[in-house]
Amino acid sequence: MARVKYYYDTDTCKYERVKVKTTDIILNLLGFLTFSVLIAIGFTAIYGQYYKSDQEKVLQSENEKLKEFYAILNNRLEQVDKTLTSLQTRDNNVYRLIFEANPIPNSVRMAGVKNDKSYEKILKSGLAKDKKSLISNTFKRVNQLKRKMYVQTKSYDEIIKMVKDKSKMLSHLPAIQPISNKQLTRLTSGFGTRMHPLYKVAHFHPGIDFAAPYNTPIYATADGVVKRSEYMGGYGNTVDIDHGYNYVTRYAHMASFKVRPGEKVKRGQCIGYVGSTGFSTAPHVHYEVLKNNKQIDPVYFFFNDLTPEEYEKILKLASIKNQSLS
Ligand SMILES: [Zn+2]
Incomplete structure (x- = not known):
C-alpha cells in the first residue's frame, strides 16, 4: 500500500x-x-x-584450430613451392640450356593463375575479412602450384624427347664434380663476386674452388679432347678439355698432369692431381665451365652424381659470398 x-x-x-x-x-x-x-x-x-557461453567457447576453439591448420597448410605449400621453383631453375638453367631450347618464361609458367575464380563462392559467404583472405590466399597458392606443375611436366616431356635425339651429346656435357666430394665438404668458393684472397677486394670469381689435399685425383667431368695441359700464369698448371658442342672445362692450380694435349678422355678419367701452383693460397682445384668461350656457373652442371638433397646443399654452399682460394 x-x-x-x-x-x-x-x-x-x-x-x-x-x-x-x-x-x-x-x-x-x-x-x-x-x-x-x-x-x-x-x-x-x-x-x-x-563469461562466454559454452557454444561460444566451442566456436572460438574451433576457430583457433582452423587458423592453426591453415598456417600449417600454408607452410607446407610454401615448401612445395620452393621445391618446384628449384626444379624450374634447374630446368631453365641446365636442361633447356644444354639442349639450346629457350627457357620457359615466367609469364607462361604463371599463365591462367589470375583468372581462376573457383574459390569465389566461399568468399561470398558471410565470413569475416581475415578468414576470407586466409582461404583465398590458400586457394590462390594451390592454383599457382597446379599451373606450375603442369608447365613443368610439359617441359620434361619436351626434354625427354631432346635427350633421345641427343644421347651422344650427353656424354660430352660436364655433369659431375671434378674431384670426389662424397661428404660435400670440398666446395669452398662458388662462382660470382667473391673476396680476393690476397687483395681483400671484391673480384669476379669465374669458377668454383674445391679444397683438397695435395695429389688428390682430379677427374674429367665429361668426354672430350685435351686442349691444353700447361702452366698458365695465375692459373698455374692447367688442363683445358674441349667437349665439343661449344663446351670447354678448365682445371687449374694442379700439382701435376696425367694427360697431354690431343689426348681423348672419358668422363671420370683422372687427368691430374690437386696442387697449389700459380696464384693460389691453399691446395685446391679451380674448376670452370666455358660455353662459347664464356665462363658460366659450373654448379648447374653437377647433376650426375648427386641426389636432389645433395644438389640443394651444393647450391647453398656455392652461393655463400666468402673468399675464393683464387
Ligand atoms: Zn678459384
Missing part, C-alpha cells in the same frame, strides 16, 4: 493530505524502468565480456 503523505498548510494552520498526481506516478515509473534497463544492459555487457 502506498504511504499517505501530509503537509502543513500555513494558511489554514492544518495538516493537509498531499495529493499525488497520475503524471508524477507515470514519470516515476518510467524513471525506474529506464534505470533498471540501463543496469541490465551494463550487467549483460560485462557478463558477455568475461
Whole structure:
C-alpha cells in the first residue's frame, strides 16, 4: 500500500493530505524502468565480456584450430613451392640450356593463375575479412602450384624427347664434380663476386674452388679432347678439355698432369692431381665451365652424381659470398 503523505498548510494552520498526481506516478515509473534497463544492459555487457557461453567457447576453439591448420597448410605449400621453383631453375638453367631450347618464361609458367575464380563462392559467404583472405590466399597458392606443375611436366616431356635425339651429346656435357666430394665438404668458393684472397677486394670469381689435399685425383667431368695441359700464369698448371658442342672445362692450380694435349678422355678419367701452383693460397682445384668461350656457373652442371638433397646443399654452399682460394 502506498504511504499517505501530509503537509502543513500555513494558511489554514492544518495538516493537509498531499495529493499525488497520475503524471508524477507515470514519470516515476518510467524513471525506474529506464534505470533498471540501463543496469541490465551494463550487467549483460560485462557478463558477455568475461563469461562466454559454452557454444561460444566451442566456436572460438574451433576457430583457433582452423587458423592453426591453415598456417600449417600454408607452410607446407610454401615448401612445395620452393621445391618446384628449384626444379624450374634447374630446368631453365641446365636442361633447356644444354639442349639450346629457350627457357620457359615466367609469364607462361604463371599463365591462367589470375583468372581462376573457383574459390569465389566461399568468399561470398558471410565470413569475416581475415578468414576470407586466409582461404583465398590458400586457394590462390594451390592454383599457382597446379599451373606450375603442369608447365613443368610439359617441359620434361619436351626434354625427354631432346635427350633421345641427343644421347651422344650427353656424354660430352660436364655433369659431375671434378674431384670426389662424397661428404660435400670440398666446395669452398662458388662462382660470382667473391673476396680476393690476397687483395681483400671484391673480384669476379669465374669458377668454383674445391679444397683438397695435395695429389688428390682430379677427374674429367665429361668426354672430350685435351686442349691444353700447361702452366698458365695465375692459373698455374692447367688442363683445358674441349667437349665439343661449344663446351670447354678448365682445371687449374694442379700439382701435376696425367694427360697431354690431343689426348681423348672419358668422363671420370683422372687427368691430374690437386696442387697449389700459380696464384693460389691453399691446395685446391679451380674448376670452370666455358660455353662459347664464356665462363658460366659450373654448379648447374653437377647433376650426375648427386641426389636432389645433395644438389640443394651444393647450391647453398656455392652461393655463400666468402673468399675464393683464387
Ligand atoms: Zn678459384
